[in-house]
Amino acid sequence: MKKNLFREAALRKLRDPEEMDTMLVPVRPAHWQIFVALGTVLALLLVWSFLGSVSTVVNGQGILLREGAVMNVISPGSGRIAAVLVEVDRQIISGQPVAMIEQPELRRRLDESRRQLALLREYREELRRDPDLANRKEEMEVDLRIIAEETELLTLRERLENESFVRAASGGRVTEILRSPGQIVQEGDAILSLENEGEEKPLQVQAFVQPEQGKKILVGMEARISPSVVRQEEFGFLVGRVVQVSSFPASAQGMLNILGNPGLVQSLSQGGAPIAVTVALDRADTESGYRWTSKSGPPLRLQSGTLCRIAVTVRRQPPVTLVLPALKGLFAGDAPEIAP
Numbered sequence: 001m002k003k004n005l006f007r008e009a010a011l012r013k014l015r016d017p018e019e020m021d022t023m024l025v026p027v028r029p030a031h032w033q034i035f036v037a038l039g040t041v042l043a044l045l046l047v048w049s050f051l052g053s054v055s056t057v058v059n060g061q062g063i064l065l066r067e068g069a070v071m072n073v074i075s076p077g078s079g080r081i082a083a084v085l086v087e088v089d090r091q092i093i094s095g096q097p098v099a100m101i102e103q104p105e106l107r108r109r110l111d112e113s114r115r116q117l118a119l120l121r122e123y124r125e126e127l128r129r130d131p132d133l134a135n136r137k138e139e140m141e142v143d144l145r146i147i148a149e150e151t152e153l154l155t156l157r158e159r160l161e162n163e164s165f166v167r168a169a170s171g172g173r174v175t176e177i178l179r180s181p182g183q184i185v186q187e188g189d190a191i192l193s194l195e196n197e198g199e200e201k202p203l204q205v206q207a208f209v210q211p212e213q214g215k216k217i218l219v220g221m222e223a224r225i226s227p228s229v230v231r232q233e234e235f236g237f238l239v240g241r242v243v244q245v246s247s248f249p250a251s252a253q254g255m256l257n258i259l260g261n262p263g264l265v266q267s268l269s270q271g272g273a274p275i276a277v278t279v280a281l282d283r284a285d286t287e288s289g290y291r292w293t294s295k296s297g298p299p300l301r302l303q304s305g306t307l308c309r310i311a312v313t314v315r316r317q318p319p320v321t322l323v324l325p326a327l328k329g330l331f332a333g334d335a336p337e338i339a340p
Contacts, residue, residue, distance in 0.1 A: 056315040062207030064306040072190035077163030099166040110156045172196045175305040205279040214275025216314045227308045236293035240279040249273030
């Protein structure tokens with residue numbers, strides 16, 4: 001029996017090519033709604049890809065400070081700290097002692113000078129009791145030595161008074177104590193940080209950004225700040241603008257002069273010498289006195305010395321340019337990204 005070369009279904013289709021009596025099944029309304037919804041979503045995505053905006057941000061760490069208001073109280077001499085006489089958040093006045101430093105070497109020299117002066121005075125009295133002319137000449141020499149020793153003694157007393165007590169150069173509020181009793185300090189070392197008294201200036205953010213990212217930041221760019229004492233998910237961010245960017249990486253000493261905290265300086269310098277960025281906060285009629293991304297911000301007043309994180313928006317661009325970089329030329333109005 002000869003085998004068929006064509007399938008039975010194909011032969012049947014040839015015999016009856018048009019099934020004119022078969023009823024067409026229309027698309028149900030529910031299906032049309034799905035198609036319309038999918039089309040609307042795709043259209044919105046297409047519009048957003050051209051008219052929307054994607055932000056590129058640079059992150060950093062910083063601290064809230066009042067402009068020109070924070071200074072370090074430094075040690076006038078070397079020695080071991082005997083006592084710290086103030087506490088954090090206390091108000092002090094100009095010239096007030098804030099710490100005592102042991103000065104054993106100065107005290108030893110002072111005692112030695114006193115003994116030497118006492119011996120010279122006793123010797124002069126012996127010379128005065130002898131009428132010999134030669135003794136009169138020697139007595140004059142002893143008098144000169146006594147004058148010199150008294151001058152030395154007075155100098156040592158003044159040094160001991162000045163170098164045993166660390167005094168504040170101006171009044172204000174103690175923001176941080178940098179040294180504790182028992183530690184050895186050298187002349188010029190910072191003992192504590194002080195917020196100067198006087199007219200209250202607005203807070204600003206002194207931030208530090210890794211150098212390869214910091215070069216992308218320009219004056220005028222928007223920044224959002226998250227203080228460590230505020231819940232970001234509840235109150236959002238502080239809003240500010242970049243007002244200064246350092247041209248060169250910040251040195252450890254320069255950072256210490258600003259921050260007054262060696263540990264914080266070391267933490268912020270782990271990735272290399274950072275770029276210093278100053279951000280001015282936008283003022284607003286809120287309890288904190290500054291503008292937030294939420295309506296009114298947190299119910300508190302921000303204090304100088306509060307640590308924070310910052311995010312600076314360095315570029316905004318349509319999402320389509322991320323997928324098709326060749327289209328960047330069509331959006332010349334956007335600020336170009338600055339290469340590090």
